[in-house]
Amino acid sequence: MAKTVQEITDRCQVLFDDIDFTESRKWKEAEPGRKVIGYMPVYVPREIIHAAGMLPLGILGGGADMEVIHGDAYYQSYICRIPRSTIELAVTKRLDFVDGMLFPSICDVIRNLSGIWQMMFKDKYVRYFDVPQNFKDGIGGTFYANEMREFREGLERLSGRKITDEAINNSIAVFNENRRMVNEVYDFRSETPWKAPSWEVYLLMRAGMVLPVEEHTQMMQDYLDAAKAEDRPLRDNCRIVLNGSFCEQPPLNMVKSIEMAGCYVVDDDFMLVNRWLLEDVPTSGDPIANLATAFIHHSEDTAAKYEPDGEKKGRWLVQKVKDRRAEGVIFAAPSFCDPALLDRPMLAGRLKEAGVPYISFKYAENSGQMQPIREQAGTFADSIKLWSEAS
Amino acid sequence: MSAEAKSEVIKEPSMLKQKEMIANNYDKLTSAHELGIKTASTFVPGNLNELIMCFDMANNLPEINAIQNGMRKKSGGMIMDAERSGHSEDVCTYVKADIGMMSKGNIAPNGKPMPAPDVLLLSYTGCFTFMKWFELLREEYKCPTTMLHVPYEADGKITPNMRDYVVKQLKEEVIPTLEQASGVKFDIDRLREYLRNSAKAEDDLVWVLESAKNKPSPVDCYFGGVYYIGPIFTAFRGTEDAIEYYQLLRKEVEERIAAGKGPITPEGEMKEEKYRLVVEGPPNWTSFRDFWKMFYDEGAVVVSSSYTKVGGVYDYDGFRHDPDNPLESLADYCLGCYTNRNLPTRVDMLARYIEEYEADGLLINSIKSCNSFSAGQLMMMREVEERTGKPAAFIETDLVDPRYFSAANVKNRLESYFQMVDQKRKGGGSAAAA
Ligand code: SF4
Ligand code: SF4
Numbered sequence: 001m002a003k004t005v006q007e008i009t010d011r012c013q014v015l016f017d018d019i020d021f022t023e024s025r026k027w028k029e030a031e032p033g034r035k036v037i038g039y040m041p042v043y044v045p046r047e048i049i050h051a052a053g054m055l056p057l058g059i060l061g062g063g064a065d066m067e068v069i070h071g072d073a074y075y076q077s078y079i080c081r082i083p084r085s086t087i088e089l090a091v092t093k094r095l096d097f098v099d100g101m102l103f104p105s106i107c108d109v110i111r112n113l114s115g116i117w118q119m120m121f122k123d124k125y126v127r128y129f130d131v132p133q134n135f136k137d138g139i140g141g142t143f144y145a146n147e148m149r150e151f152r153e154g155l156e157r158l159s160g161r162k163i164t165d166e167a168i169n170n171s172i173a174v175f176n177e178n179r180r181m182v183n184e185v186y187d188f189r190s191e192t193p194w195k196a197p198s199w200e201v202y203l204l205m206r207a208g209m210v211l212p213v214e215e216h217t218q219m220m221q222d223y224l225d226a227a228k229a230e231d232r233p234l235r236d237n238c239r240i241v242l243n244g245s246f247c248e249q250p251p252l253n254m255v256k257s258i259e260m261a262g263c264y265v266v267d268d269d270f271m272l273v274n275r276w277l278l279e280d281v282p283t284s285g286d287p288i289a290n291l292a293t294a295f296i297h298h299s300e301d302t303a304a305k306y307e308p309d310g311e312k313k314g315r316w317l318v319q320k321v322k323d324r325r326a327e328g329v330i331f332a333a334p335s336f337c338d339p340a341l342l343d344r345p346m347l348a349g350r351l352k353e354a355g356v357p358y359i360s361f362k363y364a365e366n367s368g369q370m371q372p373i374r375e376q377a378g379t380f381a382d383s384i385k386l387w388s389e390a391s
Numbered sequence: 392m393s394a395e396a397k398s399e400v401i402k403e404p405s406m407l408k409q410k411e412m413i414a415n416n417y418d419k420l421t422s423a424h425e426l427g428i429k430t431a432s433t434f435v436p437g438n439l440n441e442l443i444m445c446f447d448m449a450n451n452l453p454e455i456n457a458i459q460n461g462m463r464k465k466s467g468g469m470i471m472d473a474e475r476s477g478h479s480e481d482v483c484t485y486v487k488a489d490i491g492m493m494s495k496g497n498i499a500p501n502g503k504p505m506p507a508p509d510v511l512l513l514s515y516t517g518c519f520t521f522m523k524w525f526e527l528l529r530e531e532y533k534c535p536t537t538m539l540h541v542p543y544e545a546d547g548k549i550t551p552n553m554r555d556y557v558v559k560q561l562k563e564e565v566i567p568t569l570e571q572a573s574g575v576k577f578d579i580d581r582l583r584e585y586l587r588n589s590a591k592a593e594d595d596l597v598w599v600l601e602s603a604k605n606k607p608s609p610v611d612c613y614f615g616g617v618y619y620i621g622p623i624f625t626a627f628r629g630t631e632d633a634i635e636y637y638q639l640l641r642k643e644v645e646e647r648i649a650a651g652k653g654p655i656t657p658e659g660e661m662k663e664e665k666y667r668l669v670v671e672g673p674p675n676w677t678s679f680r681d682f683w684k685m686f687y688d689e690g691a692v693v694v695s696s697s698y699t700k701v702g703g704v705y706d707y708d709g710f711r712h713d714p715d716n717p718l719e720s721l722a723d724y725c726l727g728c729y730t731n732r733n734l735p736t737r738v739d740m741l742a743r744y745i746e747e748y749e750a751d752g753l754l755i756n757s758i759k760s761c762n763s764f765s766a767g768q769l770m771m772m773r774e775v776e777e778r779t780g781k782p783a784a785f786i787e788t789d790l791v792d793p794r795y796f797s798a799a800n801v802k803n804r805l806e807s808y809f810q811m812v813d814q815k816r817k818g819g820g821s822a823a824a825a
Contacts, residue, residue, distance in 0.1 A: 076757055076769065079765065107762065108520075108730075112766040112767035114545060116770050118733065133522065133540035134564065138559070139559045139564070140556075147552065310533065338520055341482050342479075345478055346530060362481075
């Protein structure tokens with residue numbers, strides 16, 4: 001029987017709330033020898049983990065409700081919250097079933113967290129996952145392909161099994177499919193935002209962090225079928241793109257508050273790993289070379305990436321606003337987040353040139369008070385409406 | 392590093408030499424256009440000074456400008472200007488001091504305006520902020536920008552893949568851009584010559600830093616250390632001037648050792664050496680003198696520090712620039728800078744310093760706006776304590792933002808730390824000053 005939106009969303013909510021990762025634990029226990037590899041934002045090639053027969057598990061901190069007791073002993077007050085709540089998850093043994101952790105090269109906090117992990121969990125596989133900031137095939141592409149080969153060998157050592165090219169190619173196909181469905185959900189929301197509230201889409205994408213990819217793809221298909229069939233009232237909201245929330249995640253309440261304040265989120269950068277590669281990756285030939293090419297030539301833009309061409313800097317955001325027919329941008333970044341906050345003035349400059357209105361605020365994953373954000377977003381929505389009526 | 396902070400210090404020949412080198416460099420920079428000299432801006436970690444010299448370019452280091460402005464108490468206003476123009480209060484204050492300096496006309500310490508750079512050499516080594524910093528400057532200067540991405544030494548070693556990647560970027564990106572910007576053809580033999588000079592100066596620098604193993608230590612390797620690293624970390628590595636500076640310095644230190652003297656402070660010679668410390672993290676620049684005084688007034692000398700490794704690590708694993716492998720050696724230099732090392736290596740380095748320099752313990756000066764240094768320091772502190780059995784303390788300040796230097800707090804924390812060291816010496820006390 002077809003699932004309802006409510007049923008799917010309820011399941012996603014359970015997965016989201018469960019900081020013990022019960023579902024992932026069950027997956028691991030279902031067969032002896034199974035392994036789970038955790039990864040942090042913003043991107044890792046999950047295809048290789050999948051091809052190794054392992055479960056990629058997205059770790060995005062402890063969320064709004066987890067009490068951080070030990071984590072504060074590791075981080076000063078002027079460092080964002082995600083590393084301390086991630087440490088908390090580990091110290092409280094919630095990650096004890098995770099066999100390895102990947103720390104992508106997104107900023108110095110995550111980078112240094114990889115060293116903390118090396119010191120604290122000496123028996124685990126730990127890899128700082130470096131990606132190139134040079135986007136030429138023969139330079140950055142070669143470097144990245146070799147990094148992925150090292151990673152592949154690391155997983156082979158962990159499992160004691162070879163990862164064949166064929167297996168990776170098969171996994172690439174599985175993730176291509178998943179990404180297509182992710183993009184369909186995003187397109188659907190942008191077309192009919194009243195039928196796919198942002199908090200639902202958010203939860204649906206979060207489910208992709210903990211579920212096996214095949215299950216996640218099916219879940220999104222079910223959601224689309226159900227959401228399309230459902231009748232929901234269209235509200236007089238403005239359309240905005242949300243930017244800056246690619247690492248530490250805002251509380252779910254913030255996503256809800258923005259929408260309740262009168263803004264339909266028609267694009268965002270939560271969990272970019274789901275949409276990082278912008279085109280299908282070929283499913284034959286050298287899979288590592290193909291993944292490298294995809295990264296170099298067809299990957300998302302975000303603050304953690306260098307833009308070699310000054311002229312192009314930030315244009316992608318203006319383009320996104322156009323493509324999504326958005327009327328404004330909300331910059332929502334975690335407090336103390338270097339990438340997001342250093343990038344913001346440049347992005348804001350591009351928006352200004354293009355006449356796109358924007359507002360900015362900061363949050364922490366456990367921010368409690370939503371009133372100021374609601375007010376700010378509400379005023380923003382009103383001003384956009386006034387402006388569009390006047391013009 | 393700062394001409395001003397030395398004004399009351401007894402002038403030794405090396406100090407005069409450095410002062411003259413700095414003044415000449417600022418004059419060269421500020422009259423670059425008249426002299427037809429091209430300028431490159433770049434960073435202290437991963438500073439490719441020898442390469443820049445191969446193109447007859449002058450080297451301008453925005454971090455050093457921020458430090459200069461910090462010591463001259465000008466950075467506070469600059470930071471606020473940058474914040475008013477939309478830069479977050481949460482990000483690195485060097486960046487904001489630099490951007491604020493630009494809006495105030497980019498005036499160099501000699502009172503003349505700095506020229507706009509002809510090229511931004513974005514050596515992305517050991518700190519994420521660098522990447523955004525030069526993207527921000529590029530918006531302003533609209534000049535050619537070349538990026539050298541230096542991978543992180545995440546497993547405590549340089550892999551062939553990392554080295555090849557850096558060398559390839561040097562060959563195919565950095566060198567062609569510098570050739571184009573300067574109109575000078577690259578000559579690898581010229582580079583070899585400069586690297587040979589570098590290695591000579593590096594030998595003497597290491598000798599000076601290691602002289603702190605003497606008791607009393609003839610040098611302070613944090614407050615004094617920032618002067619000693621000045622030439623090698625900035626626009627002089629690879630020059631004859633740097634060789635001469637380090638020879639002079641070494642000679643002076645030899646004399647101090649022979650005479651059993653302690654380090655020179657802004658108020659003259661430090662008399663009794665009571666505490667020997669290892670310090671992790673950059674100093675605060677806006678209250679540099681007051682900060683230093685809190686140490687020498689108590690008879691505390693810093694025998695080794697990680698900050699003096701930020702523009703290159705020459706002691707820990709013996710790296711020297713190598714004229715026989717010029718580009719590979721530049722790659723290894725960048726890869727090995729302190730903040731490009733993983734945390735276990737940083738811990739090992741600090742613990743070894745404590746042991747080898749027979750220090751009483753570790754002091755961490757945690758910088759509010761510097762994630763590269765600061766994220767993970769509390770864990771590092773505990774690890775070093777555990778390994779060495781020596782007490783550690785943790786203080787929090789900022790680089791160039793005067794709002795985040797609380798003299799009373801820092802002084803209190805230091806005093807209780809010194810008491811703890813005393814207790815520890817007497818055989819009691821625990822190690823928990825944080
Ligand atoms: S929130 Fe920002 S600063 Fe913090 S770990 Fe993530 S990217 Fe880094
Ligand atoms: S290392 Fe620290 S102080 Fe230096 S630029 Fe980076 S963040 Fe700023």
